[in-house]
Amino acid sequence: MxxxxxxxxxxxxxxxxxxxxxxxxxxxxxxxxxxxxxxxxxxxxxxxxxxxxxxxxxxxxxxxxxxxxVARVKPAVISVRVELDGTQQTADDGQDGSPDSGGGSGVMIGQGSGFFISADGYAVTNNHVVDHAKLVEVTTNDGQNYSAKVVGTDPKTDLALIKVEGSDFPHVNFADERPRVGNWVIAIGNPYGLGGTVTAGIVSAEGRDIGAGPYDDFIQIDAPINRGNSGGPAFDVNGDVIGVNTAIFSPSGGSVGIGFDIPADTAKAVIAELKDKGHVTRGWLGIQQQQITPDMADSLGLKQAKGALIDEAEPNGPAAKAGVKPGDVVTAVDGTAINDPRELAQKIGKMAPGSSATLTVLRDGAMQDISLTLGTMPADRPPEVVAANDSGSVPPNEQNLGLLIAPASKVAGTDQKGMVVVAVDPNGEAAQHGLSAGDIILDVGGKAVSNARDFRQDLMSLRKEGKSAALVRIQSGGTTRFVALPLDHA
Incomplete structure (x- = not known):
């Protein structure tokens, strides 16, 4: 006791x-x-x-x-090795692979990653990993090597589908829902040729536009990914693929914890079309568009700088045939609000050619619906450069904007309508708003201009109407855009 x-x-x-x-x-x-x-x-x-x-x-x-x-999904992840003609860039354009002289043979070698999505050998990777490849070889997690063929590629989303002959390959599924910011994420790939490398982190952000293409909608993650991870999967804690590792932000060339993934829903739709047709077809409006700035919003009569401003409707394109005009602001498609040009491009790009769409546009201060049938997006065309070099006199009001203009019909080398900007003051308002010599002013406030008097009078009229800026439509380098010039300097 x-x-x-x-x-x-x-x-x-x-x-x-x-x-x-x-x-x-x-x-x-x-x-x-x-x-x-x-x-x-x-x-x-x-x-x-x-x-x-x-x-x-x-x-x-x-x-x-x-x-x-990791034990469950890692067998589905593969290393991708490609051989390219010596005249081409290496896979990942020098970002995810290292060039190899091939012993003086003129062969370039690059490396990336990928993952099986079916038991019969279909696998996903990046377009930039297999672009221009003469030979594609994959290595599985257990060290087996296989030749692969490229089934289809989509440069606009940087996705590719490849195929290995065989059966019973371990494979993974795409997630049905997008992850939330803060969710765990696991990346597996082939960084620097070190196959089967696993890193982990969280989803840092979503909806990132990094300027890679018109359909940028990246998931940002902080799981370290490096050269050679491109094309590999990023998993959630259920073992489903939430994204395809595609790019990194790296001042040094190595991981600084900022990586970008193509979302699973985008990849799933693109890969299905690549498997079916070998390429992707997208809806097309035939327009040039731009972001609306606060200054432009005031000129257009918008309360907020939202929507997509139409710079040009291509002749005989679906939009032009339906009556869409430069200066229209697309605010919705089929009743779904459009906040910016990227949203419009993504919305239309996901629709099938030949399908119907209704655009809600703001024109002359009033909303209206325009119904049309989408065309098929054509191959990209390089813009033609417009150049003009001349001098001339200009009324003092234009000088206050830092512009020297002359009728396009009187400037050598042009047969355009409108006014050619022949010089700009680098410290003037026009230069600060992006105008440069060679630009052609097509209209001011929706009115065509052909001489300096029209230009000056249109500016004065807009100022009397209480506008703080004039919406000026410019043609530059084969493209058309709008610029909001402040009227307090006109």
Whole structure:
């Protein structure tokens, strides 16, 4: 009995000492001690069930313990090796592969990643990994090598579908829903030729436009990806592919924790079409469009700088045939709001050629619906450069904008309508708003101009109407755009 009491007293003294020690810990440290196991054992984050969690000692679970998921999906991830003609760039254009002289043979070698999406050997990778490839070879997780053929590519989304002959290949599925910012993400690939490399992080942002193409809608992740990861998968904690690793932001060439993935829903739609037809067809309006700035919004009578401003409707294109005009602002497609030109391009690009669409446009301060039938997007055409070099006199009002203009009909080398900008003051308002010599002013406030008097009078009329800026339509380098010139300098 005494022995038992003594034992209890000893335990009590030890407990008291332990509590005294804990009382000296700062609030922040104590919070970390208390909260860390909660975060580590979150069942949703790691996909555990209650029984499994109860059976596992708390100390055994750590953040990023994705061993079970990796073991399940890693066999579906492949390394992709390509050989190209020596006149071509290497795979990843020198970003995800290293050039190899091939022993003086004139062969360039590049490396990337990919993943099987079916048991019969279909696999996804990036277009820039297999672009211009003479030979494509893949290596599986167990070290087996296979020749692959390119089934189809889509440069606009940088996706490609390749095929390996065989059966019973381990494969993975695309996720049905987009991840949320803050969700765990696991990247697997072939960085620097080191196949089967696994990294983890979180989804950092979504809807990123990095200037890679008209359909940019990247998921940003901070799981480290490097040269050679291109074309590989990024998984969620269910083992589903949430994106295709495609690009990194890297001043140094290595990972700085900013990577970009093509979303699974985009990849799934594109890959299905590549499998069916070998290429992707997209709806087409036949327009040039631009972002609306706050200055432009005021000139257009918009409360917010939202929508897509039509710079030009290509003659005989679907939009022009339906009556779309320069200066129209597309605010919705089939009732879905359009915030900017990228949204319009993505919306139309996902629609099938020949399908019907209704554009809601703002024109002359009033909304109207325009119904049309989409065409098929043609191959890209390079713009022609417009150049003009001449001099001439110009009224003082135009000089206040820092512009020297002359009728296009009187400037050598042009047969255009409108006014040619023959010189700009580099410190003037026109230069600050993007005008340069050679630009052609087509209209001001929706009215065509052919001489300096028209230009000046149109500016004065807009200022009397209470406008703070004049919306000027410019043709430059084969493209058309709008510029908002401030009227307090006109």
């Amino acid at each position: 005494a022995r038992s009491v003594k034992t209890k007293n000893s335990r009590a003294r030890r407990l008291t000492a332990a509590l005294a020690a804990l009382s000296s810990v700062s609030v922040l440290s104590l919070a970390a001690i208390v909260m860390e196991p909660v975060a580590l054992h979150h069942p949703n984050a790691l996909g555990w069930n209650a029984a499994a969690q109860a059976a596992t000692p708390p100390a055994a679970a750590e953040p990023g313990d994705f061993a079970g998921i």
